[in-house]
Amino acid sequence: xxxxxxxREFVAEAAVKASGxxxxxxxxLIFYFLLREGIGLFQAYRLxxxxxxxxxxxxSDPPEFGILPLIFGTLLxxxxxxxxxxPLGVAAAxxxxxxxxxxxxxxxxxxxxxxxxxxxxxxxxxxxVTVVPWIKTAFGVPTGLTALAGSVILAFMAMPTIxxxxxxxxxxxxxxxxxxxxxxxxxxxxxxYRVVIPAASSGIVAAVMLGIGRVVGETMAVMMVTGNSxxxxxxxxxxxxxxxxTVAAEMGETVQGSEHYFxxxxxxxxxxxxxxxxxxxxxxxxxxxxx
Amino acid sequence: xxKRTMLVLAxxxxxxxxxxxxxxxxxxxxxxxGSDTMVNLVQAWVEGFMKxxxxxxxxxxxxxxxxxxxxxxxxTCDIAASSRDITAKEVEFxxxxxxxxxxxxxxxxxxxxxxxxxxxxxxxxxxxxAGIFTGRTTNWKEVGGRDSGIxxxxxxxxxxxxxxFKEHVLRKQDPKSxxxxxxxxxLLSSSQAIADEVIQNPSAIGYFGMGYIGKNHAAxxxxxxxxxxxxxxxxxxxxxxxxxxSRPLFxxxxxxxxxxxxxxxxxxxxxxxxxxxxxxxxxPVKK
Numbered sequence: 096x097x098x099x100x101x102x103r104e105f106v107a108e109a110a111v112k113a114s115g116x117x118x119x120x121x122x123x124l125i126f127y128f129l130l131r132e133g134i135g136l137f138q139a140y141r142l143x144x145x146x147x148x149x150x151x152x153x154x155s156d157p158p159e160f161g162i163l164p165l166i167f168g169t170l171l172x173x174x175x176x177x178x179x180x181x182p183l184g185v186a187a188a189x190x191x192x193x194x195x196x197x198x199x200x201x202x203x204x205x206x207x208x209x210x211x212x213x214x215x216x217x218x219x220x221x222x223x224v225t226v227v228p229w230i231k232t233a234f235g236v237p238t239g240l241t242a243l244a245g246s247v248i249l250a251f252m253a254m255p256t257i258x259x260x261x262x263x264x265x266x267x268x269x270x271x272x273x274x275x276x277x278x279x280x281x282x283x284x285x286x287x288y289r290v291v292i293p294a295a296s297s298g299i300v301a302a303v304m305l306g307i308g309r310v311v312g313e314t315m316a317v318m319m320v321t322g323n324s325x326x327x328x329x330x331x332x333x334x335x336x337x338x339x340x341t342v343a344a345e346m347g348e349t350v351q352g353s354e355h356y357f358x359x360x361x362x363x364x365x366x367x368x369x370x371x372x373x374x375x376x377x378x379x380x381x382x383x384x385x386x
Numbered sequence: 387x388x389k390r391t392m393l394v395l396a397x398x399x400x401x402x403x404x405x406x407x408x409x410x411x412x413x414x415x416x417x418x419x420g421s422d423t424m425v426n427l428v429q430a431w432v433e434g435f436m437k438x439x440x441x442x443x444x445x446x447x448x449x450x451x452x453x454x455x456x457x458x459x460x461x462t463c464d465i466a467a468s469s470r471d472i473t474a475k476e477v478e479f480x481x482x483x484x485x486x487x488x489x490x491x492x493x494x495x496x497x498x499x500x501x502x503x504x505x506x507x508x509x510x511x512x513x514x515x516a517g518i519f520t521g522r523t524t525n526w527k528e529v530g531g532r533d534s535g536i537x538x539x540x541x542x543x544x545x546x547x548x549x550x551f552k553e554h555v556l557r558k559q560d561p562k563s564x565x566x567x568x569x570x571x572x573l574l575s576s577s578q579a580i581a582d583e584v585i586q587n588p589s590a591i592g593y594f595g596m597g598y599i600g601k602n603h604a605a606x607x608x609x610x611x612x613x614x615x616x617x618x619x620x621x622x623x624x625x626x627x628x629x630x631x632s633r634p635l636f637x638x639x640x641x642x643x644x645x646x647x648x649x650x651x652x653x654x655x656x657x658x659x660x661x662x663x664x665x666x667x668x669x670p671v672k673k
Contacts, residue, residue, distance in 0.1 A: 152566050154452075154543045164569065228586070237537045237589050240572055322572040323542070334572050344542050344575060347453040350479045351460060 126367065133364040136160065136357035145361060151325040151336070153345060153355045160358040162365065164325045168242065168335035169369075172317060175246025175331055176253055176310045181303050183250070184257030188302070191258070192265035193287055204262070211255035219316030222248040227320055234332055240322030242335040248316045253306035260305060264298020265291060297380045304377030308370050314339040338366050415443040416647055420454020420467035421546050422577055423495060423595035424635055428467055430662045435653045442646060448576075451546030458638055459485050464647050466638040469495065469546035469595070486641045492654050494669035496596040496619040497551060497631040500581075500603040502588040507531040509607040509616035512630060516556050518591060521568025526589065538571040539580045539592035547577070550633050551593055593631075596624075597667040624669045635668070 136145065140160055148161020191203050226247050231239030268291050276286040292299070314337075322334025323344065342359050349356040418428055425448040432444045454466030459480045472480075472487055480487050499515060501507060507529055510518075517523035518536055527533045541548040548567075557563035574580050577594040584590050585602045596619045599605050607616035610630050623629035637654070639647055653659050660670040 150566075150569065154549065155566060231587075237535045238572065238583075238587060240583075318575070323574070324570050324572050326569040329570075334570070336573070344573070345544060347449050347456070347544055349452075350456050350476065352482075353475070353479065 129360055129363050129367060132357060132360035134357075134361075135352075136354060136361045139354060140358070145358075149327055151341070153358060158354060158358075160354075160361075162338065162362060164327050165336055165338045165341055165362070166365075167328050168321070168325070169311060169337045169339070171242045171328075171331060171335055172245040172249060172321065172337055173307060173310050175242060176249035177303070177307055179246060179250035180253040180257055180306060180310075184254050184302070184306065185261055185299060187254070187258045188261035188265055188299070189287060189292070192262045193283075193291060204259075207255050207258045210251065211259075213251075215252060215313060215316045216319075218248050218251060219319035222316060222320045230332075236332050238322060238334065240320060240334050242321060242331045242333065244320040245317045245335070245337070246331070248320055249310045249313055252313055252316070253310050256309055257302045257306040260302035261295070261299045264295040264302065267298070268294045297383055301377040301381040304373050304380065308373040308377070311373065312339060312366065312370055314343045318343055338362050342366075414441055414646055415445070416465065416650060417457075417463040418444065418446045418465045418467055418637075419449065419457045419463040420465075421451045421469040421635070422448040422541075423469045423547055423597070424467040424493075426597060427493060427635070427663065427666050427668055430666050431650075431654050431659055434658065434662055435650055438653075439649075442650075444650070450542065450544035451549070452544040455480075455487075455638070458487060458640060459483055461485065461640070464639065464643070465650075468636045468638060469633065470550050471636070472638060487638045488641060488643070490637045490639070490651055490655070491634050491671055492637050492651075493635040493660075493663045493671055494624055495633055495635050496621075496624040496629050496669065497547065497593050497633065498596040498599050498603075498605045498619040499591065499593045499608060499631070500584050500599065500605050501591050502584060503602060503604045504588050505531060505604060507606065508604065509609060511609045511612055511616075512555060512558070513611065515608065516558070516565065519551070519567055519571065520556055520565050521570055532589075534589045537587055537590040538568055539583055539590055540567050540571045540573055541577070541580065541594075542573045542575050547594060551631075554631060554633070595668070599667075621664070621667075621669050632669075634671070 145160050145162060147163055148159060149163050150159040150161045151164060152159040187203075187207070191200055191207075195203060222244055226244045227239035229239070230236065230241055230244055234243075272290050272294055273286055276290045281289065317337050318340035321337065321340065323336045323340055324334040325336040325341075326333070342362050345355070346359055349359060418432075425446060428446050432446055436442060436444065451466075451468040451470050454463065454468055455472060455476050457463040458466040459476065460483070466487075472489070477487065499510070505526070507526065510529060514523065514529050518529070519538055519540070521538070523529060524536055525533065526536055540551070543549075552565070552567060553559060556565040556567065572583075574583065574592075577598045580592040580594055581598050581600060581603065584592050585600070596605070599619070605619050607618045608630050609616035617623045617628045617630075619629055619631075624632040637651060639651070642648075643651065655671075663670045
C-alpha cells in the first residue's frame with residue numbers, strides 16, 4: 096500500500112474514533128459540571144432536607160429547598176403518562192407489526208414518526224386550549240391545569256418512542272417461531288399473545304422504559320399545562336410542579352453562585368440520575384435478550 | 387504517531403470551538419431587561435424615545451424583576467427594570483462582581499386583585515386577602531361568596547410582583563413574618579397567563595399590575611382593615627395613596643450610566659415620558 100493511502104486510512108480512522116469518543120467525553124463533562132455546581136448547595140443546606148423537605152420556597156429568607164413535592168409531581172405525571180401510552184403504544188406496535196396489511200403498515204409507521212416531529216411547545220399549546228378546559232368541565236374540578244393534563248400531553252410524546260421500538264422488537268421475532276405455532280394449529284391471535292409477545296418481551300420493556308425516560312425529562316409542555324404548584328400528593332386531578340418545570344421557570348432569575356442557583360443544579364443532578372437509571376435498565380433488559 | 391494525530395485533531399476542534407469574542411456592543415444600543423409588569427410601559431417609552439433618536443437601538447425583554455437584576459449583575463443588560471426594590475443579597479452579589487446598582491424611580495403601579503365578573507365578591511380586606519393567598523381560607527363562602535373552592539393564581543418566584551405581594555399583603559411588611567404563598571397556589575409564568583385564566587375560571591383569584599385589567603376582569607376593592615373603606619385600583623386612588631397595594635417601579639443601572647442610557651432615563655422622567663406612563667395605565671411619579 097502506498098504511503099499516502101496509509102495516511103488517508105489512518106486519518107479517517109482517527110476522525111471516526113474521535114467523533115465516537117466525543118459524545119462520551121461531552122456526557123462526562125456535562126455530568127462533572129452539574130455535579131460541581133450542584134454540590135455547592137450542600138455546603139449550607141443538608142441533603143436530607145433537600146431530598147425529603149416538603150416545602151419549596153427558594154426565594155424566602157431562609158430559603159427552603161425541599162424537592163419532595165417536585166419529585167411527587169414528576170412521578171405522578173410520569174405514571175399517568177405511562178398508564179395511557181403503554182397500553183396504547185404496545186397495542187399499536189402489535190397491530191403495525193403483525194396485523195396491518197402492508198400498505199396501511201407503511202402509512203401508520205410514517206404517521207407515528209410524524210407525531211414524534213411535533214415540537215413539545217406546540218403540544219403544550221394545544222393541550223392548554225383543548226385538554227385543560229376539557230378536564231375542567233369533564234371532571235368538575237376548579238382548574239384544568241392538573242397532573243392529568245400533563246399526563247395526557249406526555250403520553251402523546253412517549254407514544255412514538257414506544258411504538259417504533261416495540262414494533263422493531265416484535266418484527267424481529269424469528270419467523271420460525273410463528274410458523275411453529277401455526278403448525279400446532281394456533282390461531283393468529285393465539286400466536287401473537289402466546290408466542291410473539293413473550294419472545295419480544297424484553298424489547299417491549301425496553302421500549303416502555305425509553306418512552307418513560309423521555310417523559311421524565313420533558314419540560315415545556317408540562318410547564319404549560321400542570322399549573323406548577325409545589326404541593327404534596329393530592330391526586331391526579333390537582334395541579335403539580337415537576338422537577339423540570341422548576342428548573343426552567345426559575346433559572347432565569349437566579350444569580351450565579353447563589354444558593355438558589357446551586358439548588359437548581361442539584362435538581363439537575365437528581366433528574367440526570369433518574370433518567371440515567373431508567374435508560375440503564377432499558378439497556379440491560381435489551382442486552383439480556385440478545386444473549 | 388497515532389497519538390499525535392489525535393492530539394492535532396483535538397487541537398483543531400478546540401480552536402474551532404473557542405467562542406468568538408462577545409460582540410462588541412454598539413455604543414448606541416441599549417439592552418433593557420426585567421419586570422414583566424413594566425414591559426408594556428418600557429416599550430412605550432422606547433417607541434417615544436426612538437421617534438426623537440431614530441439612530442438608537444434599544445431592545446426590551448421581560449422575564450421578571452429578578453431576571454433583570456441577574457442580568458445587570460452579570461452585565462448582560464444596561465438597564466434592569468424592576469417592580470420591587472433591590473434586595474440586600476442582590477446588592478452583595480453585585481458588589482462581588484464589581485457592579486454598583488443605581489436606582490431611578492420611574493413610575494407608580496397599583497396591584498389589582500382580580501376575579502371572574504360573575505363572582506359576587508367585590509371587596510376584601512388585606513387580612514382576608516392574606517388568608518386566601520396563604521391557603522387558610524379555601525372557600526369563597528368564608529368571605530361572603532358562593533360555596534366553591536378558591537383557585538389561587540400567583541406569579542412565578544422570579545416575578546417582582548410575586549415578591550411585592552408576599553411582602554406587603556401576606557407578610558404586611560413585617561420582616562419577621564414567615565408567611566408564604568400556599569403550596570397549592572398555581573404559579574403561572576406571566577401576568578397575561580393569570581389574566582387569561584381569570585377570564586375562564588369563575589372560582590379563580592389572581593393579582594397583577596393594574597395595566598393588565600381587561601374588560602372581562604372584575605378588580606376587587608381593597609380595604610386596609612375591616613374598619614376602613616374599600617377602594618378600587620384607580621389612578622386617583624394610587625396617587626392619593628388610598629389604595630393599599632401600590633408600589634413604585636424602578637430602573638437600575640450600573641453606577642453612573644453612559645450618555646445614551648442617561649438620555650433614555652431622562653426621557654422616561656420627562657413630562658413627555660410621564661405622559662406615556664398614564665397612557666399605558668400606570669401612575670406618573672411626577673405631576
